Amino acid sequence: MTSPQSNWVRVTRLNPCPKCGKPDNCSVSLDECLCWCGRISEGAIDKNAGGQFLHRLKDSDHASHAWKPNFDQPHQQFEPSRDWGNRAEYFAQNAAARILELSQQLGVSFASLTALGTGWSVNRQCWTFPERNGEGKVVGISTRDRQGQKKRITGSKSGLTFASDWREGTGPIFLVEGASDTAALKTIGLAVVGRPSNLAGVGQLTDLLFDIATDREIIVGGERDQKPNGSWPGREGAISVSTQLAEALDRTIGWALPPDDAKDSRAWLQAMPELPVERLADLFKTGIDIKRVNPPITLTPAPEPKNTLPLNEWRATMFQDRLQSLGHPGIYLDHSPTGAGKSRVDFEAIRVLLQRGAAA
Ligand SMILES: [Zn+2]
Known part of the structure; x- marks a missing residue:
């Protein structure tokens, strides 16, 4: 279907001559190894009657596997x-x-x-x-x-x-x-x-x-x-x-x-x-x-404040456990003051027990 002449491709605006950069008067072989340039004579390996100069663009060995003359x-x-x-x-x-x-x-x-x-x-x-x-x-x-x-x-x-x-x-x-x-x-x-x-x-x-x-x-x-x-x-x-x-x-x-x-x-x-x-x-x-x-704005959340309620509950539970383990249930615990740690719980338990002991 494709004639042998189409081994040569005329240069165009989008495929300009690799030798002179112009969009006309030149042709390139389909394997892009040879070029007939109508303008540049320097380095040419041949010349034709039409005033074109044959240039070797690259070694055909590199492209021989990429192109064979059998188009069909x-x-x-x-x-x-x-x-x-x-x-x-x-x-x-x-x-x-x-x-x-x-x-x-x-x-x-x-x-x-x-x-x-x-x-x-x-x-x-x-x-x-x-x-x-x-x-x-x-x-x-x-x-x-x-x-x-x-x-x-x-x-x-x-x-x-x-x-x-x-x-x-x-x-x-x-x-x-x-x-x-x-x-x-x-x-x-x-x-x-x-x-x-x-x-x-x-x-x-x-x-x-x-x-x-x-x-x-x-x-x-x-x-x-x-x-x-x-x-x-x-x-x-x-x-x-x-x-x-x-x-x-x-x-x-x-x-x-x-x-x-x-x-x-x-x-x-x-x-x-x-x-x-x-x-x-x-x-x-x-x-x-x-x-x-723009990317969605992601607000880096501030570190969440420690939730004080579970801690207070923990303290209260621990306090009751200590009292009950000693056989003194039913003690009223006022745990409204906050900010105290484990040592305060210990201290309060001991204080209550001491008071009871004193009262007994
Ligand atoms: Zn050219």
Whole structure:
């Protein structure tokens, strides 16, 4: 289906030339090992009639297992089972052509999808995305078919979608819904973690974000998915998740809807004009209206004053016991004065007994 020519990918705005950084006139091999650059001649290993210079970007040995020229993979009869990390890696092998297809379909960068561990399942004919727990372990795999329908591989759990460098940089960390929104914000260089749905993932996010400095903003990204009946899952989820995280992490958490009335982050990116990614990142950050949720105020209770009543009762009981043990029941005890301890009880018992002895 895919022609051999598609071993070479023309650079675009979102996938610029790694040699000259421009969005046109250059091509990169699918394994990202070679580049025909139309501008940079220095260090080239070859030149073509079209005025392009061939550069070796990296040693093909490192990537040889990640890409093979056979785009139509043989039927996969074996998929490593239940070790979701192995399975996700298996899907990510030989998937470059499919990942490129998805990057074009979604309007996100090829690099963002590979960083998220995107793969392709031949058996299912769908893209695969590893989902991780708060410690980074792959706990499940979500899928997306060519019609955009999303599922999860049976037996796998839901988790977070993020790249190994998710926390790099100093800007806000966005917590958006789903793999494609995660890829969209990663495409423009923002720190981002994908949530499995509008409401899920709070426990895993708590584990993942526990040591993020409180002066670095964390923003839950909602979606404009209002329903005709008035419900708004994306907004409700953003409020719920930010409120729960504020409490669990004991810090302020923001939430926001995408800029410019876009449905979600990916739709926003797709609608934007061709601009450098840094500019797009600025427009995204300045275009959102951040609502902030503070952690609930927890008053540390003052140490409870010692309850004097049980102590007095104890004293009284002890006093009576001592008297009764000596065969003198029925003694009236005035225990209104407080503040005395065991020695006072002893003293009073002895005093009463002495008085009685004197009276006898
Ligand atoms: Zn170039």
